[in-house]
Amino acid sequence: MKNIFALVGKEMRLYFASPVAYIVAAVFLLVSDYLFYAQIVYFSDLSTQMMQFQQNLPQLNIHLVVFRPAFMNMGIILLLLVPLLTMRLIAEEKKGRTLEFLLTSPLTIMEIVLSKFLAAFGLYLLLLVLTLHVPLILSTLTTVPMKPLLTSYLGLALMGGVFVSFGLFASAVTENQIVAAVLSFGLLIGLWLISPGSEGAASTPMGVVLSFLSLVSHLDNLLKGLLDTRDLSYFLSMMLLGFFLSHRVVESSRWK
Amino acid sequence: MVHVHELGKRYGDRVAVNNITFTVEKGEILAFLGPNGAGKTTTMRMITGFIPPTQGTVTVAGFDLFENPMEIKRRLGYLPENPPLYRDLTVSEYLKFAGKIKGISGDRLKAGFNMAIEKCRLGDVAGRLIANLSRGYQQRVGLAQALIHDPEVLILDEPTVGLDPKQIIEIRELIHNLRGDHTVILSTHILPEATAVCQKVVIINKGAIVAVDSPERLSSQFRQSERISFTIRNRESFDPQKVIALSGVTQLTGDPAHEGTYIVETELGRDVRSDLARVITENGWDLLELKSLTVSLEEVFLHLTTEEQGVVSTPAGVS
Numbered sequence: 001m002k003n004i005f006a007l008v009g010k011e012m013r014l015y016f017a018s019p020v021a022y023i024v025a026a027v028f029l030l031v032s033d034y035l036f037y038a039q040i041v042y043f044s045d046l047s048t049q050m051m052q053f054q055q056n057l058p059q060l061n062i063h064l065v066v067f068r069p070a071f072m073n074m075g076i077i078l079l080l081l082v083p084l085l086t087m088r089l090i091a092e093e094k095k096g097r098t099l100e101f102l103l104t105s106p107l108t109i110m111e112i113v114l115s116k117f118l119a120a121f122g123l124y125l126l127l128l129v130l131t132l133h134v135p136l137i138l139s140t141l142t143t144v145p146m147k148p149l150l151t152s153y154l155g156l157a158l159m160g161g162v163f164v165s166f167g168l169f170a171s172a173v174t175e176n177q178i179v180a181a182v183l184s185f186g187l188l189i190g191l192w193l194i195s196p197g198s199e200g201a202a203s204t205p206m207g208v209v210l211s212f213l214s215l216v217s218h219l220d221n222l223l224k225g226l227l228d229t230r231d232l233s234y235f236l237s238m239m240l241l242g243f244f245l246s247h248r249v250v251e252s253s254r255w256k
Numbered sequence: 257m258v259h260v261h262e263l264g265k266r267y268g269d270r271v272a273v274n275n276i277t278f279t280v281e282k283g284e285i286l287a288f289l290g291p292n293g294a295g296k297t298t299t300m301r302m303i304t305g306f307i308p309p310t311q312g313t314v315t316v317a318g319f320d321l322f323e324n325p326m327e328i329k330r331r332l333g334y335l336p337e338n339p340p341l342y343r344d345l346t347v348s349e350y351l352k353f354a355g356k357i358k359g360i361s362g363d364r365l366k367a368g369f370n371m372a373i374e375k376c377r378l379g380d381v382a383g384r385l386i387a388n389l390s391r392g393y394q395q396r397v398g399l400a401q402a403l404i405h406d407p408e409v410l411i412l413d414e415p416t417v418g419l420d421p422k423q424i425i426e427i428r429e430l431i432h433n434l435r436g437d438h439t440v441i442l443s444t445h446i447l448p449e450a451t452a453v454c455q456k457v458v459i460i461n462k463g464a465i466v467a468v469d470s471p472e473r474l475s476s477q478f479r480q481s482e483r484i485s486f487t488i489r490n491r492e493s494f495d496p497q498k499v500i501a502l503s504g505v506t507q508l509t510g511d512p513a514h515e516g517t518y519i520v521e522t523e524l525g526r527d528v529r530s531d532l533a534r535v536i537t538e539n540g541w542d543l544l545e546l547k548s549l550t551v552s553l554e555e556v557f558l559h560l561t562t563e564e565q566g567v568v569s570t571p572a573g574v575s
Contacts, residue, residue, distance in 0.1 A: 002356070002361065003356070003357060003359075006353060006356035006357050007357065009353070010342070010345075010353045013344075013345065013349065014342060014344055014345070017344035017345065018344060096340070096341070096342070096343070097336060097338045097340050098340040098341070098342060100301075100306055100336050100340055101334075101336070101340030101354075101401075102357070103305075103306055104304040104305060104306050104329060104332070104334045105329060105354075105357045105358055106326050106329040106330045106357075106358065106359050107357055108326075254306060254307060254308060
């Protein structure tokens with residue numbers, strides 16, 4: 001446990017020693033705030049229209065009009081930014097020959113890989129926390145439904161865990177950070193695009209498999225406010241898969 | 257302290273290290289000597305547990321590398337060829353991190369940190385970023401990292417590479433002072449380094465050991481006679497017969513390069529220096545210099561690592 005503290009501390013120190021973390025955070029905040037802004041403008045347009053019609057319609061749901069689409073778009077931004085956070089994790093250690101230093105210290109590979117994951121995931125959660133100002137400000141103007149907001153953040157956090165663990169794996173297979181970043185873009189975009197294709201195809205055996213693998217549909221359930229163990233187990237098992245592969249790759253790098 | 261038994265490493269068909277066996281006792285300093293690509297680094301990496309060997313066993317402080325790698329790693333300080341540094345950390349941040357992952361904390365960490373800083377003379381740069389340090393300082397930070405947890409065994413892969421002559425002397429002194437408390441294995445292709453700090457030399461070539469011994473014994477093994485050189489000022493009255501008449505002397509030759517300098521060869525194990533000095537002073541030849549010549553490790557090394565067989569016959573170096 002002490003080892004993990006030391007390792008995570010070092011990772012965090014390195015993140016903030018280089019400008020990467022700051023730049024990623026700044027870009028992310030700018031873009032995500034714009035996404036919220038665009039949805040809020042749309043929301044107010046819709047509200048005005050509805051007032052003009054003066055119809056007895058149910059009130060617009062701010063979660064479904066603002067948060068759900070904004071979070072979904074934020075997922076794409078995160079998909080592009082997370083590889084930039086994870087690309088250095090192991091590739092840099094390989095290139096700088098410091099992996100040899102870690103592997104000849106009394107540390108297990110589990111500790112090394114887990115603390116890399118925790119550091120990058122911690123930074124990712126920090127990015128998410130930075131977006132909390134939007135619901136906070138909106139809650140002063142209107143009632144923001146809490147429960148779907150919580151499940152949305154849970155969904156984004158879990159999705160981030162999957163992104164980080166896949167990025168970690170990409171970083172483990174190479175000592176070139178650019179290669180690691182491009183590889184994790186590929187993996188994450190692939191994961192994002194997987195879907196049965198059409199409604200009709202969803203009932204075919206292949207469609208069932210694809211819809212289970214589809215990250216977007218699992219994420220969307222949580223963004224809608226639906227808490228389902230199938231979605232949770234999907235994210236957790238994807239995270240474990242990426243983590244397990246990273247562990248294997250680091251382990252086997254000693255044998256080459 | 258460190259027992260290496262029939263250690264070998266193959267990469268496909270290529271044999272990097274072949275059947276290496278040697279032992280280092282507690283407190284000893286052992287030098288791995290060999291040309292580039294001889295398998296020094298591979299062997300050291302196997303001892304540290306970084307690369308798994310394809311055959312053989314390594315025992316450090318009674319622990320087997322396969323059964324108890326963690327116990328070995330706790331007792332080992334390792335400086336790879338390129339010091340493993342995080343360039344974006346300061347020296348003290350880095351050393352504290354190194355101490356923590358080597359398993360020390362609290363007072364032991366503080367003590368180890370101060371000791372490493374002091375021994376490697378890093379006090380002036382402790383707060384600076386490693387990226388901004390010169391190569392020599394970076395090397396010292398690497399060494400400090402290996403020392404910080406006061407390990408029983410130190411493995412140093414070419415510890416003086418990239419340093420200026422003054423730093424080389426400092427580092428050698430530092431390593432020399434580790435003798436007794438620490439067991440040290442260092443690799444080098446610079447021969448004076450091995451003679452300067454080590455009690456035992458392992459000469460390795462093409463992945464196999466070609467000689468194991470102390471530097472002195474290795475040199476003497478390759479000499480067939482003791483050789484003494486002397487220089488006199490009063491050449492006119494010099495009488496070679498009087499020197500040859502000394503007991504044990506087998507041959508006397510003049511050094512063509514230096515007038516007044518002669519080389520005496522004697523039977524192995526005889527020391528005629530005092531007799532020789534007496535003869536020279538008694539005859540009033542004015543002795544300027546008298547010294548014994550030994551085969552330098554350099555020649556032993558060349559002899560062992562090049563294909564040619566036979567005895568070293570080049571003019572002997574001076575030790």
